Amino acid sequence: MPCNIRSALPTITISLSATSAYADFRFNLQPAVTPIATEIYDLHNLILLVCLAIFIVVFGVMFYALYKHRKSVGHSPAQFSHNTKLEVVWTIIPFFILVGMAYPTTQTILRMKTVENTDMSIKVTGRQWYWEYEYMDAGVNYVSNLATPRDQIDNKAAKTPHYLLEVDQPMVVPTGKKVRLLLTASDVIHSWWIPAFGVKQDAIPGFINEAWFQVDKPGIYRGQCAELCGVGHGFMPIVVEAKPQEEYDAWLKNQKAQLAATAEAATKDYTLDELKTRGETIFNSRCAACHQANGQGIPGVFPPLVGGAAFANQDTLKRLAERGFAKDGKIVLGPKDKHLDIVMHGIPGTAMQGLGAQMTDLEVAAVITYERNSWGNKTGDMLQPKEVAAVRKSKG
Structure with a gap:
């Protein structure tokens, strides 16, 4: 789906020729940074090409027939009710097209759902309206809250580029490692969604859903809760920071030290x-x-x-x-x-x-x-x- 489209709509409404509108408008998915997201992106492009080919063939034949057999050049309508061979052909061809699209789609979905041979596990709990992250193998647990200043929300200050997409404590993961997510919720249904990861998984009270991702490029990646979860739904961003292994180890050590300091305080x-x-x-x-x-x-x-x-x-x-x-x-x-x-x-x-x-x-x-x-x-x-x-x- 288009990304960042909402920020462009007001500008487009004012003036379709405005340069800033074209700068903000997006017509494609966010750049993929995980293997699954790459597969989804490639599959998306493949299906679009198939749809384009079908459009050209179907409408090309239709417009050609309309033009070639128009009444003004002397053609009169043919008198028949059906054509068995033609009906069989236009049933079989779509069948093979659908099978051709279903096969790679199924393969991608199976890979999305196969949570095996992971390097680490993080339990993600959705709450109204923030996320809790528990590193199952490291004994680290913390919550991630919206960090956008209240003045920006109340239109008392200029909005930053990452308005409503900032948190006080992001999820931190090492690059090159397969991370398993165990998702649940404590109150209502939430949905953990990072477009660049190709991960969108519901967090449901009383259930544990699984997902995984592997980020090879260090960076900060942003998403949001994608399930209407109450009045604070729009204030529930997700931020994941991928660090090289050495930097991740240092962060993990610091988190454990902070937990000890908090307990002492x-x-x-x-x-x-x-x-x-x-x-x-x-x-x-x-x-x-x-x-x-x-x-x-x-x-x-x-x-x-x-x-x-x-x-x-x-x-x-x-x-x-x-x-x-x-x-x-x-x-x-x-x-x-x-x-x-x-x-x-x-x-x-x-x-x-x-x-x-x-x-x-x-x-x-x-x-x-x-x-x-x-x-x-x-x-x-x-x-x-x-x-x-x-x-x-x-x-x-």
Whole structure:
């Protein structure tokens, strides 16, 4: 399908002759960087050539017949109902054409689905609205969030070339290695799609789907979630960075060191300002898509956090009441333990997903502290990572 076509359409609408429109417009697939993507690209071109040949032959014969046997040169219509030989011929020929196209297509699909002799495995979990990557053989796990600044999304700043296609932590893989992906989801159906890899695989809750790719050229490759998955669907990019083996090994070592440092940091006590500063960054990357950077939420969809996040939806209030929450549905200005419960476990049946499994103790503590002391909320209290760890441990 055409790539980057949406960015060209407004310019084309204004002026078909505009130079920038032709510069942005794409008529073909993205350049292939994996063996499967190359096969798909070649197959795509082959089928197009077959279709072109059929078009020329069929319409060529039709237009020739119309011109050669027109009434103005004395021809009159033939009187017959059918021609058995002709009908057999135009049934057999398309049959062989379809078989000729089906054979290479089947071979490519089988190679796409054959996940054998892989060098490494990465579990990919789609969540509303970010990706989680777990390196099965290395013990490394992290989440990848949209990194496009909120000002660009709100049209307060100029958009960069990779608008909505930037993440804070890309998937990193070594070049020349066959990477197996194990794809699933925690909430709704997502779809992991990198056009240059020829990989587009659904991530379905409760199921594990497989895919694979092998990138031989170092570089940064971008994609998006390709399955409508909710209000934040357009804010769920995918970025894969392919590095030479030595650089990948250094990155992996650094990731393990960061995980150890994060675990150590969670044992310390922090000031209110330290937690708020860290919490603001986390909130803008994880929560602002729904609750907005100013905490005002989206009327009728996501509640505001200003003044305590009063839920207007009666069904949501009922769900909260069953879990012991106050009848007014206020969370941010309510007890800390209730606020923590919402962030950790979410509200089943709503778009508010539990973040406890995707955030560290320090991140949870920081974002809750930030919410309770921002936008006019002035509780003055704070949550330490140790408190989060204790709750996590008590609930297994």
